[in-house]
Amino acid sequence: EVQLVESGGGLVQPGGSLRLSCAASGFTFSNFWMSWVRQAPGKGLEWVANIKPDGSQKYYVDSVKGRFTMSRDNAKNSLHLQMSSLRAEDTALYYCARMGNGWGYFDYWGQGALVTVSS
Amino acid sequence: DIVMTQSPDSLAVSRGERATINCKSSQNLLATSNNKNCLAWYQHKPGQPPKLLIYWASTRESGVPDRFSGSGSGTDFTLTISSLQAEDVAVYYCQQYYSTPQTFGQGTKVEIK
Numbered sequence: 001e002v003q004l005v006e007s008g009g010g011l012v013q014p015g016g017s018l019r020l021s022c023a024a025s026g027f028t029f030s031n032f033w034m035s036w037v038r039q040a041p042g043k044g045l046e047w048v049a050n051i052k053p054d055g056s057q058k059y060y061v062d063s064v065k066g067r068f069t070m071s072r073d074n075a076k077n078s079l080h081l082q083m084s085s086l087r088a089e090d091t092a093l094y095y096c097a098r099m100g101n102g103w104g105y106f107d108y109w110g111q112g113a114l115v116t117v118s119s
Numbered sequence: 120d121i122v123m124t125q126s127p128d129s130l131a132v133s134r135g136e137r138a139t140i141n142c143k144s145s146q147n148l149l150a151t152s153n154n155k156n157c158l159a160w161y162q163h164k165p166g167q168p169p170k171l172l173i174y175w176a177s178t179r180e181s182g183v184p185d186r187f188s189g190s191g192s193g194t195d196f197t198l199t200i201s202s203l204q205a206e207d208v209a210v211y212y213c214q215q216y217y218s219t220p221q222t223f224g225q226g227t228k229v230e231i232k
Contacts, residue, residue, distance in 0.1 A: 104216025109168035
């Protein structure tokens with residue numbers, strides 16, 4: 001059974017940093033593109049970032065470029081999102097998601113990690 | 120960026136009746152590499168992660184009831200729930216994966232009338 005479990009969410013002050021992690025199991029992690037998708041309170045879904053199976057290519061939504069860094073450890077079946085210079089508008093539930101068959105739809109999602117940016 | 124626009128924003132349908140959600144993209148989503156439309160549909164219930172229903176515009180994900188169907192091509196797409204059940208109450212999103220950034224529609228809230 002495919003499982004994605006996020007951790008690392010919490011309350012952080014504006015300008016602060018936070019690192020999210022996602023533990024993957026039930027599939028060959030190193031074969032799949034992975035993503036982060038977020039949902040701000042009362043808003044819709046927003047794609048945040050993708051990473052290639054070998055970690056060599058990463059893509060980010062413009063609003064987080066230069067502030068967020070996505071990485072993966074295929075030996076540990078884990079995904080990470082290092083977030084810095086956090087803003088109030090980054091407040092959201094962050095989902096780890098698997099991209100299906102190398103294409104950009106998301107076939108499995110974690111339960112999400114809540115990030116709140118507030119003073 | 121490709122803009123995805125759903126209509127309506129919300130709809131209320133009687134149990135057993137048909138629900139139809141439309142999704143329009145600002146660009147053609149037909150991939151020339153495989154002649155398929157790069158469009159997915161998700162169901163999102165409160166307190167749960169989104170669930171993939173449909174990909175390639177009309178391919179139903181494994182385990183999804185056959186009352187859910189997707190259609191359309193190019194820039195205009197439709198998700199149809201043929202006979203609405205109580206458990207289908209949710210917000211539904213379309214999403215294009217033709218190009219990065221992958222973008223979602225604003226969502227359509229489906230309720231029981």
